[in-house]
Amino acid sequence: MPEVDVPGAASVSSPRDGRGRVILAGTPIGDRHDASDALRETLTSATIIAAEDTRRFHTLLLRLGIRTQAKVISYFEGNESSRTPELIALLQQGHDVVVVTDAGMPSVSDPGYRLVRAALDAGLSVTAVPGPSAVLTALALSGLPVDRFCFEGFLPRKSEARSRRLAELRTEPRTMVFFEAPHRLADFLDDAAAVLGVGRPAAVCRELTKTHEEVRRATLGDLADWSRDHARGEITVVVQGAEAIETSPADALDLVQARISSGEKLSAAVAEVAQLTGVNKKELYAAAVAAKTNQGSR
Template structure:
């Protein structure tokens, strides 16, 4: 089978007993970075010496074919540098191919920078989205943030410390300077830090320079107080622009909180009366 093994995101004490036992018995490790994997084995006191092969963004599609074929007979343990493979890390194409070929895939759950940052952020955790790394180029970053400006769920991003101040400035510009944000730095490590404030405040704070691995947690958009009649009018505007009635009702419902079916029926009735 294919075994996706979550590894510590900073503190080696977070390595699970199952992870240690699996590494002790592993025959083949597919690792994002073979040197990091070897260092992990030494640090955990693993006496086993499995064959370690690289599995990264540049070779995954090609290497997945060989690994899936091997996994029909032996277990293949997949490691990313930190956290769970496939989550903004290599492994997705491997798992997809394994599923197509009928090869079993399982996971050893464990540390996750996304969930850890969300938990300590102080922002709503009942509904959230993970958006990966923000684009490097400002134009592409602003375009993406503009698309996400109306997102109601809490959003989690990865970001480079070198681009953090610029990204926070862009978040303030597109989401509004008062949008609540938490910058989670060096999670589970000695210098762990969580800084909370508005996008505007944290953009100013980050301008002084920030180090370490960063998770950015951003509050979702608050639903506007929109009357039902106004919401129905917006549905009809979208329909007039070419959007299907069903899709228009769903979009306006998401942004206003009014029932999708109620908006659909009201817009339909208004059309018939007209």
């Protein structure tokens, strides 16, 4: 690749070895006033910017009232694989590469991960300019437990595959966060209600930090009905984790044996029942093995 001559220097200085670094720059998820001074400085002084959507990026610059002399390169899901080697070459030439997506932090359900992984594999540095997060904002507003949570991003688009993934999460005790497109929200909530339970508490957060921000807190069943007429804008869904069922070790063992009888593998049955009931996994596994051995010796 030919040397690229670009003016200026990125606000986050490059390592002393003369090689550039990847700078993941978090952008506002809605309100332009959420843009930090660090983000403004980074975009203004950058030399190379890899943007998910170059048109939306230039609109962001207009909204922020700033300009950049950087070379802006398109970097989105469709060209990540082919463009990543080009960006690695620029980094090795000494250019910092600032990565921005349409909203939020790059690599979180957005382009960026491939470049981060490739840069680390090449011994290059990666840093970040932190910014707003739809995941954390929705969690904080949901009214659901936030001491432990997991991020699931976008589930499969087809109902059958989506339901299979939801089934795997049925006994997940942590609060779960999902992204969903507005035109699929009702289908997602229908499947979630069917698999996780119509009475499972949840929250649908739409247009976070924007003028028409709305957080709807209800059960999955009620939200599924509501969403048919209110699925608009950027959507984040927060679902409460499964509540542990107080079960005696003997009853837990019965649950394991019932699952095994229906064709489930011993280890998988023990893991799910232990998570669901709170019974010690090792003790439950030992009891299940002993019970199986006793049955076999009869």
